[in-house]
Amino acid sequence: MPRSRRGGAALPPGSVIGILGGGQLGRMLALAAARLGFRCRVFCPDAESPAFDVAAGQVIAAYEDVGALDAFAENVDVVTYEFENVPVAAASRLAKRVPVRPGVRALAVAQDRLAEKEFLSGLGIPVAPFAAVDDEAGLGKALAAIGAPAILKTRRLGYDGKGQATIPADDQAGYQAVAAFDAIGRAPAVLERFVPFAREVSVIAARGLDGRVAAYDPVENVHRNHILHTSSVPARVSPETAGEAASIAGRILAALDYVGVIGIEFFVVEEAGRERLVVNEIAPRVHNSGHWTEDACEVSQFENHVRAVAGWPLGPAGRHSDVVMTNLIGADAAEWLALAAEPGARLHLYGKREIRPGRKMGHVNRLVARV
Amino acid sequence: MPRSRRGGAALPPGSVIGILGGGQLGRMLALAAARLGFRCRVFCPDAESPAFDVAAGQVIAAYEDVGALDAFAENVDVVTYEFENVPVAAASRLAKRVPVRPGVRALAVAQDRLAEKEFLSGLGIPVAPFAAVDDEAGLGKALAAIGAPAILKTRRLGYDGKGQATIPADDQAGYQAVAAFDAIGRAPAVLERFVPFAREVSVIAARGLDGRVAAYDPVENVHRNHILHTSSVPARVSPETAGEAASIAGRILAALDYVGVIGIEFFVVEEAGRERLVVNEIAPRVHNSGHWTEDACEVSQFENHVRAVAGWPLGPAGRHSDVVMTNLIGADAAEWLALAAEPGARLHLYGKREIRPGRKMGHVNRLVARV
CATH class of the missing domain: 3.40.50.20 (Rossmann fold)
Structure with missing residues (x-):
């Protein structure tokens, strides 16, 4: 019925x-x-x-x-x-x-690194130089076209650094390229030129069913062992770069006729004293680097995602506090009692039954200062 | 097991x-x-x-x-x-x-108006003059002792004005006293002298398993049809009165060896330019007049109750914003879309399947100003 x-x-x-x-x-x-x-x-x-x-x-x-x-x-x-x-x-x-919501197209684009890169570069949005790799012959051609150092990534099912292998600049004989291809199981892949980034930032943005967009302030991310470790707001980027990041988010959302929250990861490259943004990847969902919005914003990424998919008006994405979000990975979560007692620390635990190495068990938002 | x-x-x-x-x-x-x-x-x-x-x-x-x-x-x-x-x-x-947690004693005291009044007055905490009423003869004696206007309340199972009836000052023949007793089903009752209050305030406070207390700022409550309509913070009381309210809360919590959040409702009486507090009732639980803490405090009454009953350290009860909480009663909740679109309004809905008159369907917290 x-x-x-x-x-x-x-x-x-x-x-x-x-x-x-x-x-x-x-x-x-x-x-x-x-x-x-x-x-x-x-x-x-x-x-x-x-x-x-x-x-x-x-x-x-x-x-x-x-x-x-x-x-x-x-x-x-x-x-x-x-x-x-x-x-x-x-x-x-x-x-x-x-x-x-978000629609099937956003899902299809985001779960295939090649489709994602082609989609982004088709919009004129800067990405790392890339080339498809389907086999060992293709790997050689891609390396010749892109250059090294480079990162070979499976087109599908990669996350938290899984399905990735690095090819260094000095791989004259190509041994390490082949080793990298082996390491990712010779799966269909994308070769990406390494981006010499100064830092990583992301933008969490929501788009409503009515097409309106609400973008949270850019957040600066630090990874450890390929897993997000901290997200800090404000990010150390110029106002112009922050505006450019929000603008790119808006273009991506519009192009996908997107409904919901998206996470967009950027590399910030510093060249000749200027900042340049390169999109690393997009995630068609609420995002780990947006967890700070729960405690530093009036309306969190989670509520705005719910509002969007339910066809409700978006809530404000404004931020009332500077904040540092720290993931609790594996045994970090064993410190729950000390974290619960820490003034100004807002603890979030996920109720997972078992602590395992590398597993995201929770996070803590530390409010640093009122804006 | x-x-x-x-x-x-x-x-x-x-x-x-x-x-x-x-x-x-x-x-x-x-x-x-x-x-x-x-x-x-x-x-x-x-x-x-x-x-x-x-x-x-x-x-x-x-x-x-x-x-x-x-x-x-x-x-x-x-x-x-x-x-x-x-x-x-x-x-x-x-x-x-x-x-x-809270313990059985808190429950027993709070669910019997007579036990509650006796407990409070035993602690030297001001309450309205009261007397037990078990039958019609007792009603006459109580009225003679307490005077009118007065309110006859069932000892048990009253809430939102149910189980109450007023006896006016001019009830010379006692007809309205008997009618009031009939109105509450001739159940065991307490007769309370009417308190000529200027306003109603409440204090939401938590006590941890370690005996520490965290009290939220007093909140000023307005009822309509005996149901809480709005709760506003700050309440219009002097700093001395606010301190006295917190002190009373602490004494009640200690006397009950309480663990969890309690709601304590006060009348504020103005006499000769001074404020005097009278405890109206206590609720051994999170309280409707504490819903503002969800959006105006770092740690809400709900989280602090959970922390207390779990034996965790309490979180800070400090307030970062002035706020007005408005209950959504019955058809008020039909305005959900307008409320969702209102900037600065934080909407909370309870997921009740059916709107009924007088039913609490949700509430909205409107942040008025940062503290």
């Missing part, structure tokens, strides 16, 4: 938001949705998904389970997703029955 | 907090608990409880169902409650098996 409220511009409170993926991002989306009176139904293959604990409905099924997908579509008013590796086939199947 | 983590000073993340009652207060407690990595299990007789939608576990059972209570105790690490009319027998039964 189709749900009667479907298709209206703004979903009323009590509507059901379907979330594909049950990790911490889904959990925080569900918490934000609950505050606005929505119910959430979370679809995830993993029975121990953190988002299940705060959702009104849970579906434990594979993304290839068409029966489960069809039933899910019947029981929700809109579908969103918390990670970019949801199979496009699953999202497309759902989209025939219920609005999927 | 007893849970192994029980009895430790601070419950680790992943512990299960049992909540008796599934209304909006339980829902907001569950949301705050989830953010700290806890799981919640909600016990409520009503299958359509708003808190069920955000809790990892749900028990639909009567508070008299001892089998359900015993099973609940086995599956949680601590028990708290979101309303004061949980039967003491249920709380006592649970307390034999698992910590119940």
